[in-house]
Amino acid sequence: MCVEVEENTACKNVKIFKEGRKLEKRESLWEAYLRRGFSRRNFLKGCVALTSLMGLSTDMLSKVVEAAETKPLPVVIWIHGHECTGCDESFIRSAAPLASDVVLTSIALEYDHLLSAACGEPFEAHLDETIQKYYGNYILAVEGAVSTKDNGVYCMSGGHTFTHLLQKAAKGAAAIIAYGSCSAYGGIQAAKPNPTGSSGIEHFVGGKTVIKVPGCPPIPEVMTGVVMHVALFGTVPPLDGDGRPKQFYGNRIHDTCYRRPFFDAGMFxxxxxxxxxxxxxxxxKLGCRGPETYNSCGNIRWYQGMSYPIQSGAACIGCSNSNFWDEGPFSTRLPAYGKLGDVDKIGAGLAAATGIGVVGHAIASVIQRNNRENLLEEHEE
Amino acid sequence: MKAEKDVKRKEYYLFSPFLRIFHWIMASQIVILFVTGLLITKPMDANSTEPTFTLMSMDLVRDIHFLAAFIFTASLILRIYGFIVNKGDRLFPRVWEGHFYSETVEVALHYMLLKPHHAPFLRNPLARMSYAGLYAMVAVEILTGFAMYFMNSPFTTGGKLFGWVNTILGSEMMTHYVHHYVAWLIIVFALGHLYMVIRAEFMEGESEVSSMFSGKKILAHTPKDANELE
Known part of the structure; x- marks a missing residue:
């Protein structure tokens, strides 16, 4: 049975291969594996890795295998806006699966500002062609914020504003993924006073659901996990109230942190x-934002589970939170107001001032009453 | 001043047990919540003691804070229940009645020492305004508090009930800030409240302090709103 399937698909694959991987003939993950000469065993291993990566239980393995065998690889358009492209730096360091595997065999990446070798007019023409050809069927991955001030001139792409490109690409997208805190919430450049009017992409995609994958940058495996979920199941992963995938953003770093016992014991x-x-x-006490930050740093960690900021001895700055850039300083729990100090100092001062005011008012009240009584007595006399 | 005075006093029953119990639970829990809250924001220096042997573990301080918060919220629910079943209990001042404003201004002018006296009230309108402000602050503390508490598991009922607070405030860190700042405002209110109550007792012959224990105000004068008792 298995052999039969293999032969059939192998045949088809040879054909696709000969035709030079035309856009119309989109192969599935299984077909892509066959074309590259990988064994069935390798394929199943890959599916197991994918299942756990997407945060699914092992019961779902058969469904993942089925999807990987039959679903044609999804067409992905990956655009970059107002950002530093650090998310891509993170993405290409994904180890399980390897980013190169994702880009070359797991998705059909048709357009990417950063990773594409092509450029210029043919490149832009290819974008229009892709949007037309796969209208309503492609995944749109967006990195970077939208610049809204001065008609969006602070972020241009292909002679148009990024807003224009985003709206054009979002119209025909089956799913939209916002990678990084920039596209999710506006990012560092949205920090006060936000000179370029940066904002998240949510309000520029015509009311479509945006899968937010915040982080500065997001964890590589989270980035690949989300796009693979959409690719394999053709559905949006379960999202929380803010639009973030539950399986990766369902817990605070604080609640998954290996240093949590020290917190509970009061060892700081x-x-x-x-x-x-x-x-x-x-x-x-050094300002760690773990108690306010929803991300997978505590359980997936970074670079094949090697480490994460807190493990390396630095307090979390909450980079996957909306507005984290304006909630400084990162090194304390409470912001200070110049010489006045933080709210505890101000509050204590305010309480002391209230105490002094109370004493003053009490004395004044007594004087006022005595004066009044004297006046009344004089009046009676 | 004579040691014995022959004064005729009248008794006005004002505060139901719901209100009195709530008041004292609130007063005690606010003190506990404030102290533990400060300790949670800035835990005590652990380097100077061996943490294993200290009683002030963060876990314990947090548990005390949470327990106090639940007791406080429960007593507030009891207070609202009392407001519904008891005609005499009031939650907010009657701002829809015209005379409320002129009376508030009169009291305020007296407290600013610009007027020698103000008409006596069972329910001092300015005080009532400050209580409305307190309830608003308490509401903010409860909403932000539970928003932080329940979001350790955002997809449970508690998380769904209070998670929107973080969304409205923009971020969860902001929720922490608001919770902490408003706590200080409540303490400043409490200081002012304590002073004004004692002042009313000594200066104006109101039985403010004892009435919060007995529910009754025993007064020599006739308050302006005596006819409002139900």
Whole structure:
């Protein structure tokens, strides 16, 4: 049975291969594996890896295999707006699956500002062609914010504003993925006073659902996991109220942090060079944003589970949070207001002032009453 | 001043048990919540003691804070229930009645020492305004507090009930800030409230302090709103 399937698809594949991988003939992941000469065993291993990567239970493996065998590889248009392209730097470091595998065999990446070798007019023409040909069927991945001020001149692509490109590409998209905090919330350039009027892409895609994958940058495996979910199941993954995939953004870093026991026990590093810091105690007092940040750093970690900011001894800055750039300083729990200090200082001052005011008012009240009584007595006399 | 005075006093029953119990639970829990809250934001220095042997573990402080918060919220629910079943309990000042404003201004002018006295009230309109403000602050604390508390599992009922607070405020860090800032405002309110109550007792012959225990105001004068008792 298995052999038969293999032969059939192998035949088809040879044909596709000979025709030079035409756009019309979109192969499935299984077909792509066959074309490259991988075994069935390799394919199944890949499916197991994908299943766990997408945050699904192993019960779902058969469905993943089925989808990988039959679903044609999804066409992906990947555009970049107002950003630093650091998300791509993260993406290309995805190890399981390898980013190169995703780009070359798991998705049909037709247009990418950063990774494409082509450029100029033919490249832009290819974008229009792709949008037309796969209208309503392609995945749109967006990195970077929309620049809204001065008609969007601060971010141009192919002679048009990025807003124009985004709206054009979003119209025919089957699903839209917002990669990074820029496209999700506006990003660093949206920090006060936001000179370019940066904002997330949500309000520029014609009311379509945006799958937000925030992070500065997002975790590589999360990036590949989300696009593979959409590709294999053809559905939007379960999202939370903010539009983030539940399987990756359903927990606070604080609640998944390996240093959490130190927090509960009240063992805190006070400085980056003290004994607590060296012993790996909780970084809460150094302004760690783990208790407010929803991301997978605590469980997936970065670069094949090697480490994540807190593990390497730096407090989390909450880079996957909306507005994290304006919630500084990152090194304290409360912002300070110049010489006034933070709210605890101001509040204590305010309470002291209230106390002094109370005493003053009490004295004044007594004087006022005595004066009044004296006046009344004189009046009676 | 004579040691014994022959004064005729009248008794006005004003505060139901719902209100009194709520008041004292609120007062005690606010103190607990404030102290533990400050400790949660800025935990005590752990480097100086061996954490294993300290009683002030973050976990314990947080648990005390959460327990106090639940007791407080429960008593507020009881207070609202009392407001519904008891005609005499009021939650907010009667701002829809015209005389409320002129009376508030009169009281305010007296407190600013610009007027020698103000008409006596069972329910001082300016005080009532400040209580409305307190309830608003308490509501903010409860909403932001539960928004932070339940979001450790955003997809449970609690997370769904209060998660929107974080969305409205823009981010969860902002929720922490608002919770902390409003806590300070409540403390400033409490100081002012304490002073004004004691002042009314000594200066104006109101039985403000005892009435929050007994529910009754025993007064020598006739308050302006005596006819509003139900």
């Amino acid at each position: 590093a006070e400085n980056y060079d003290d004994a607590g810091s060296k012993a790996g105690w909780c970084l809460y």
